[in-house]
Amino acid sequence: MAVSFSNFCCIRRLLISSTSCSRAYLSGFKSNLSLDKLYPTSRLDITTIPKAPESKDGKFSGYIPMDKIQVNYVRSGGPGGQNVNCVSTKTEVRFHLASADWIPEPIRVKLAERVKNQISKEGYFIVKSERTRSQQLNLADTLDKLRNLIHSVAQSLVVPEVSEETLERQRRLRERAARERLKEKRAHSMTKQGRQSPTLDS
Amino acid sequence: MAGVGNRVLAGTDRALDLLRELPRLSLSNIRSNPKAFKRNKRGRGQHGGKKHGAGNKGSGQRQNFMRLGYETGNNPFYLRVPKEPYYKGHHIRREYPPISLMQLQTLIDTGRLDTSKPIDLTALCNTKLFQLSPFENQYGFQLTDEGLDNFKGRINIEVQYAPEQVIAAIEKNGGVITTAFYDAPSLIAMRDPMKFFASGTPIPKRQMPPENAVEYYTDPKNRGYLADPDLVALERFKLAQKYGYELPDLKKDPELLPMMLERKDPRQIFFGLNPGWLVNLKDKKIFEPEDEQLLEYYRS
Numbered sequence: 001m002a003v004s005f006s007n008f009c010c011i012r013r014l015l016i017s018s019t020s021c022s023r024a025y026l027s028g029f030k031s032n033l034s035l036d037k038l039y040p041t042s043r044l045d046i047t048t049i050p051k052a053p054e055s056k057d058g059k060f061s062g063y064i065p066m067d068k069i070q071v072n073y074v075r076s077g078g079p080g081g082q083n084v085n086c087v088s089t090k091t092e093v094r095f096h097l098a099s100a101d102w103i104p105e106p107i108r109v110k111l112a113e114r115v116k117n118q119i120s121k122e123g124y125f126i127v128k129s130e131r132t133r134s135q136q137l138n139l140a141d142t143l144d145k146l147r148n149l150i151h152s153v154a155q156s157l158v159v160p161e162v163s164e165e166t167l168e169r170q171r172r173l174r175e176r177a178a179r180e181r182l183k184e185k186r187a188h189s190m191t192k193q194g195r196q197s198p199t200l201d202s
Numbered sequence: 203m204a205g206v207g208n209r210v211l212a213g214t215d216r217a218l219d220l221l222r223e224l225p226r227l228s229l230s231n232i233r234s235n236p237k238a239f240k241r242n243k244r245g246r247g248q249h250g251g252k253k254h255g256a257g258n259k260g261s262g263q264r265q266n267f268m269r270l271g272y273e274t275g276n277n278p279f280y281l282r283v284p285k286e287p288y289y290k291g292h293h294i295r296r297e298y299p300p301i302s303l304m305q306l307q308t309l310i311d312t313g314r315l316d317t318s319k320p321i322d323l324t325a326l327c328n329t330k331l332f333q334l335s336p337f338e339n340q341y342g343f344q345l346t347d348e349g350l351d352n353f354k355g356r357i358n359i360e361v362q363y364a365p366e367q368v369i370a371a372i373e374k375n376g377g378v379i380t381t382a383f384y385d386a387p388s389l390i391a392m393r394d395p396m397k398f399f400a401s402g403t404p405i406p407k408r409q410m411p412p413e414n415a416v417e418y419y420t421d422p423k424n425r426g427y428l429a430d431p432d433l434v435a436l437e438r439f440k441l442a443q444k445y446g447y448e449l450p451d452l453k454k455d456p457e458l459l460p461m462m463l464e465r466k467d468p469r470q471i472f473f474g475l476n477p478g479w480l481v482n483l484k485d486k487k488i489f490e491p492e493d494e495q496l497l498e499y500y501r502s
Contacts, residue, residue, distance in 0.1 A: 029476040031407070031469035031501050039430045046378070046431045046463070047452040050439050066448050087351075093446075135351040137367060139446045 058104045060154045062147060065102050069095040071139060076130035083133070090130040091138040093146060097125040103150060111153045296341040296415075298363050301332060303371060304349025310357070320358040320464050320473065323384065327393040336389040345379075347371075358462045360427075369425055370441050376450040378462050382427040383411035383419050388471045395472065399481040404491075407469040407477035407500055428468060469500075476500065 030036070035044055053061035073088040097103075097112055097119060112119065119125050127149075129141040225231065245251035256263040271278050309315040314329045323342055326332055334340055342362030353371045358378045372379045384392060388408045391398040411419050411428075419426035422433035442449035452462055469477055478500035480489040491497055 028474065029467050029470050031467050031477075033410070033468045035428075035431065035468075038428065039432075042430050042432045044431045046434045046438065047459075048432070048435045049449055049451060050436060063443065064446075066446060071446065089351075134347070134367070136371065136445060137350075140367075140444055143444070143446045 055102060055104050058106050058157075060104060060107055060150050062151070063102070064143060064147065068100065068102055069093055073135055078130075087135075089133060089135050089138055090128065091135060091142050092126055092128050093139075093142045094120075094124045094126045096123050098123050104154075106157055107150060107154050110157055111150065114153060115149070293339070295339065297339050298342055298344035299332065299334065299340055300346045301326065301343050301361075302346045302348035303353040303368060305331075306345070306357075306359075307349060307353050307355055310355040315357075317355060317357050318461065320360065320461065322360040322382075322392075322466075322473070323362075323389070324392045324395055324472065334389065334393045336386040336393075340389075341386075342384055342389065356458075358464060360466075364425070366423075366441070367445070370445040370447075373438055373441065373449070374445070374447045376452065376455075378452070380425050380427050380465060381419060382466070383408075383415055384471070385409040391471055396483070399483050402480070404480045405471055405475055405477050408471050410468070427465070 035042075052063045052065070055061040055063065070093070072092040072094070074090045074092060075086075075088050076084055076090040078084060097108065100108060103111065111125075115125060118127075127142050127146045129138045129145060131141050132138055242252075247254060253263070256265075261267040268274070271280050273279070306315070309329060309331070310317055314331070315321055315325060319325070323334070326343060327334060332343065334342070344363035345359075345361050345365075345368045347365060347367050350367055350371050354375055355372075356376045357372065359372065360380045360382050362381060362383065364372075364379055364381060369379050385408060387406050391406065410416075416428075418424055420428045422429040422437045425434060425437075439449055452459060455462075464473065466473060471477065475481065475488075476490070478491050478496060482489065491500070
């Protein structure tokens, strides 16, 4: 019944070193509410790094490879005393747009067109943020801006499939609008003519 | 002449004879002198009678009194202070005293926290720099983002609440963070384990979080201790993308990996000690229950 203190510590260490890698925390005490009973189909592994989603078929997946972009921290502007003068909180993310193969080609072309004022002479596209007081939060904001920009460009490239009925309806509505406009124009013309003095011919 | 039978008795003899013959003195054969006390003639209703608890004259006796709390026209005390919805349930709300990342980094740098072992509430309380009072609705510690940019420690930490950017900061440096719930008796045991062991009570089993906390602790985004670890892995990746860092591969460091992945069971309070065990510090022994019912209880 009694388990001596020192023996017990050895047992625990033995248990932990005997199991492999990621399931180490399952050794030791297991109640009816342990993770393997709560999630029986799960691999119970927090160390797996999923594969990055690919940007294929001209669609942007949302994944930004951190090794393909450069992050710079500089000092922000505005008031703030010692903190703003000394701490580099402004975050700049830059990358060479033309050679960025993580962005699909059509999106890259349209993006270059849209942000041509924010591309440097060497062809580097720069996104900045100094929204918060923290470097990390500003970096998150910068990446958020970049991602939203690429997504909006991708959206603008997508031509929505319109059905024949919709096209037909749009054509009819356009023609009706033209007819109404001409009708009103004619009526206005008659009004103006009616204000002229009559001639022998009319 | 008084006497029994043929005998003629004198004074004392007569008295003694009387004593012998008469019955024992009791309450049933004595009586007060006349006019010693006055009998109450009216009232009725036994002891609630006469004035019937209504006192003398006035509105009290005439059943014409004002309602409880009324102060004859001026704003009564119970209406003076208005009800404020903002404090509704304030006595029930759980509190989590803060620990900033800056403080955590300082503790690691000065050697007050051992980064080679998992850091939990007990480790933080053992530094004696933070006080936790479960009696005042405090349910553990929360990590704040002060010192977010300069945090460099690689730790396996378990707290009760951490915002997203703090989770990102810890995982960026190759660490692991978990949020876990402890009920009040578990907290009392955890914050001073030596005192708890000295009390001679077996280690209790940790209770499940209350209803309004279940969602938080089962969410992989919050790194809850009841969340699916596979989903936690996915969230780690997503957070790395959001905050712009390359997610470190924990498997690259095989010596540190077991320590990094060490986690408690949802019913466990101390690392390496099971609920139901009785720790005897003096004799350096641990007693565990053998009875099947007890084991079943502590395992359930």
